[in-house]
Amino acid sequence: MLLQGSRTAERPSKVVTTRHEQITVRPVQPGEESVPAPTLPLSRRTYAPITWEHPSLGKVVVGGIGEITRTAVLFVLLAAAFVGTAMGIAILVTSIIQGLGVDASAPY
Numbered sequence: 001m002l003l004q005g006s007r008t009a010e011r012p013s014k015v016v017t018t019r020h021e022q023i024t025v026r027p028v029q030p031g032e033e034s035v036p037a038p039t040l041p042l043s044r045r046t047y048a049p050i051t052w053e054h055p056s057l058g059k060v061v062v063g064g065i066g067e068i069t070r071t072a073v074l075f076v077l078l079a080a081a082f083v084g085t086a087m088g089i090a091i092l093v094t095s096i097i098q099g100l101g102v103d104a105s106a107p108y
Contacts, residue, residue, distance in 0.1 A: 055063075097104050 094104070
């Protein structure tokens, strides 16, 4: 049984407040002068619910084909760039050798 002067009765009880309410820091005891206690504003963050679109099988297939096509085109372009670079290096080496006066086709 709780008595009026016990420590349990003197403790402030926990109160759940809404966004616009404020929590008082120090409770006013009976017989004391009421001095305005400092208040702490509460802030609550609310987020929108997470939603996503459920794709159909057609959208998934079209997306997959698009990615495969993009990857194949990228590989073809990289191969063309590699072959072009190799040909450029071959022409450069041939030009340097011919500039030195060496006929590279003589032994054949």
